[in-house]
Amino acid sequence: MSGAQSTANDIDVDLGTLFASLARNWLRILLVALVVTGIAFVLAWMATPHYKAETRILIETRESVFTRPETGNAEADRPILDEEGVTSQVEVISSTDILKQVSQKLGLSKLPEFDPAANMSLATRLLVIAGLKSDPHEIPADERVLKAFREKLKVYRVEKSRVIVIEFSSEDPRLAAEVPNAVADAYLSVSRDAKLLSNSDATDWLAPEIADLSKRVKEAESRVADYRGKSDLLIGQNNAVLSTQQLSELSSELSRVRASRAASEANAESMRKVLQGGGSVDALPGVLSSPLIQRLRERQVQLKADIADLSTTLLGNHPRVRALNSQLADLDRQIRIEAQNVLKSIVTEAQTAQMRESQIVADLNTLKAASARSGEQEVELRALEREATSQRQLLESYMTRYREAASRKDRNYLPADARIFSRAVVPAEPYFPKIVPIVGAAFVASLLIMAVVTLLQELFSGRAMRPAPGAHFDPVEQVAMPVVQADVSEEPAVKEYDQAAPIISSKAEPEAEDDHGELSRPERMLGEIGIERAAEKLIAGGAMRAIFVSPEGDEAAATSVMVAREVSDAGLRVLLLDLTASGAASRPMLDSGHYPGITNLLSAQAQFTDVIHADHYSDCHVIPVGTADPVRAMRAADRLPIILESLTTAYDIVVVECGPIDADGIRRLVGEGTEIFISMLEPDEDVLSAADNLREGGYHGFILVTPAGYELPTSPVPGRNVA
Known part of the structure; x- marks a missing residue:
């Protein structure tokens, strides 16, 4: 359509007007x-006060160094104090057994606070009777x-520590302190009882096991002795078997005898060679x-000395010298004879x-056989001894x-691996309700x-909407606005708002000039079309809005x-x-009656769902x-383009x-x-x-539409209702 422009970018929010509404409605x-x-103050003041107290427990080893058992594996006997171990103790504290003990000790079942069935209100009883609440x-x-x-109790571990907090809330401040202390005492008692039971x-288990083990030790030692x-198997020195010890001694003796024999044979051979060769025997070890x-x-040396002395005064043939020489020769013979005797002895x-x-070798062979038998017997004996030793150690x-x-059981001494280092005290002030914070919030x-x-x-409401910067306005131009009734009493008002200032301006096509330079109007065209053809044009052309102008009044508005x-x-x-003054277009669609419409929407008295009705x-x-x-x-006519944009999006x-x-x-009504x-009954x-x-x-692209030959329906469509 010529001159059609979008109004979406021509509307802006007036922040001043928007926030000024706060001052107007302060x-x-x-x-x-x-x-x-x-209301919050009354509810907080009437609410039942609740008090909260807490007890703190430290998980640690309570065993003294003087009473700790002396076992070989001390690390295995220590309690588990890691994160998982402490978390497990939290679950133990919250266990049903401990809570039952505390409940029975303090008589919680007698308090209405812990039994909702004790004092049911009338409203609760009615809900139970109606089946809306369980009995x-x-x-x-x-x-x-x-x-x-459980709803009032809270047990948790302080992060990165072995401290467990037992927190309890109650309507009674004394009870709020007694319960966590009682839970902590019950936990320590249960821990000690568990240790005593284990001990x-x-x-x-150890008593019959020791008796049975004593019998097994006695039997093992008897088997060793038997x-x-x-x-x-006779035992000698150094706890060794006698045969083995004798074998060792004979081996040593054999080595000594063989060494002695070899030495004797060597001496005899050397003396034999000297004597046979006529050599001097003075250097032989046996002679020496x-x-x-x-x-x-x-004596030989002495004779030689005497001969030497006599030789200085006497000749060699002197009888005395000759006698001495004869004695010297006789000594040499005696020495050789004696050497022969020494050789024979060697x-x-x-x-x-x-x-x-030879004898030792024979004895050694005999002992080897005996030692072999003793070794086998010794292996068996060592096995029996090891069995007896292990049984004895166990x-x-x-x-x-x-x-x-048994000593711990008799003395009843087994401390729990935890201690209470902070007991709960009776709270002086309730933790709920905090009236000042609640009222302030x-x-x-x-x-x-x-x-x-x-x-x-x-x-x-649209009162905070304003034209966007740069939008073009004609301040005195106005668009037709609807009225509720078209009687004489409202005629001045109709004239007052019959037309509103336009929001969107269209660019008109230039008019042609004639030969004299004067503007001439385009040739009038009265090629009107029918209702079906107009509908087909809207559908085929993909139009989003259809603006109908009815210069002939209410009768033409039916088009x-x-x-x-x-x-x-x-x-x-x-x-x-319907923007007609008399509602001529909407009356035949709704028959009769007064319905909220566009004036209610512009006045912010209704929403879209209230003003849209079904034909x-x-x-x-x-x-x-x-x-x-x-x-x-x-006064809110500036909202009309916004309303049309919203309707165009929905339809x-x-x-x-x-x-x-x-x-x-x-x-103001023209958009993309x-x-x-133009509705036309007659030209x-x-x-x-x-x-x-x-x-x-x-606007040169307008179309003339005539309703000639088209009949309006005379019966309503079944099932019509408000949109």
Whole structure:
């Protein structure tokens, strides 16, 4: 459509007007906030106060270094104090057994706070009778008490520590302190009892085990002694078997005898060679060791000395010299004879050593066989001894543990691996309700909520909308606005707001000049089309808006109704907006009655869902004139483009019936995808003047539509209801 422009970018939010609504409605906002604050104060003041107290437990080893058992694996006997171990203790504290003990000790089942079935209110009883709430009596009393107990109890571990906090809340401050202390005491008692039970179980198991093990040790040691007696395994020095020890000694003796024999044979051989060769025997070891030969050698030396002395005074033939020489020769013979004797003794000694060696070898072979048998017997004996030793060590270990466990059982000493380092005290002030914070939060929250509600109302009402910078305006041009009744009393008001300032301006096509330089109007065209053809043109052209101008008054306004119904029958979502002064377009669609419409929407007295109604004779929807004050609605005429944009988004085609209006009056209604139609009953002067006015305003693509030959439906469509 020529001159059609979008209005989406020509509307902006006036922040000043928007936030000024807070100042205009400050009294309402303050009153609502004060009312909400008062209600919060009353509820907080009437609420039952709750008190909270806490007890803190430290998980640690309580065993003294003087009483800790001396075991081989001390690390395994230590309690588990890692993160998982401490978390497990939290679950133990929250266990049902401990809670039942505390409940019975403090008599919680007798308190109405822990039994909802004790004092049921009338409203609760009615809800139970009506089946809207489960009957508390259907649950056993113990379970009801435990459930309420768990809701008020909170047990948790302080992060990155071995501290466990037991927190409890109650309506009674004394009870709020007693319960966590009682839970902590019950936990320590349960921990000690668990250790005592474990210790008692250990002693009960160790006693028969020790008796049985003592028998097994005695039997093992008896087998060792019996086997040693039967096998003749005699033990010598260094706890060694006698045969093995003798074998070692004989081996040493054999080595010594062989060495002695070899030495004797070597000496005899050397002496034999010297004697056979006539050599000197003075250097032989056997000769040197013989006392007789040594004495003979001494006598020989003395004779040689005497001969030498006599030789200085006597000749060699002197009888005395000759006698001495004879004695010297006799000594040499004696020395050789004695050397022969020494040789014989050495040979005899060697033979004796050889005989001794043979005897030792024979004895050694005998001992080897005996030692082999003893080795096998010794292996069996060592196995029996090891079995007896292991049984004895196990028995001693069991007896040590049994004595330690029995002493702890008799003295009843097994400390729990935890201690209470902070007991709960009776709280002086309740933790709930905190009246000042609750009242303050209620006041601030109600102020904020009311401020947001006020801003949203102002925003949705359209009063905070303003033209965007750069939008073109003609301040005196106006568009036709609807009225509620077209009687004489409202005629001045109709004249006051009959036309509103346009929001969107269209660019008119230039008019042609004639030969004299004067502007000439385009040739008049009266090629009107029918209702079906107009509907087809809207559907085929993809139009989003259809603006109908009816210069012949209310009778011609029925043309827009016919076209809207025709398009709706084709399956498109169609809405007709009635902007006539008398409601001529919407009356035949809604029969009779007063419905909220466009004036209510502009006055912010209704929402879209309140003003959109269903046509009683088709699937078309319609927004009638409405029932609000037309003067007040006229003040919000700037919202009309925004309303049309919203309707265009929700519907396929929006048909706007404007009644008798000029070109400047429809500028605010024209947008993207807009087709302009002129409703014509007869081609009279009013129609021709309206067509000329549109051309002068720049709208050359308008279409004349006539309802000739089209019949309106006479019966309503079944199932029609409000949109």
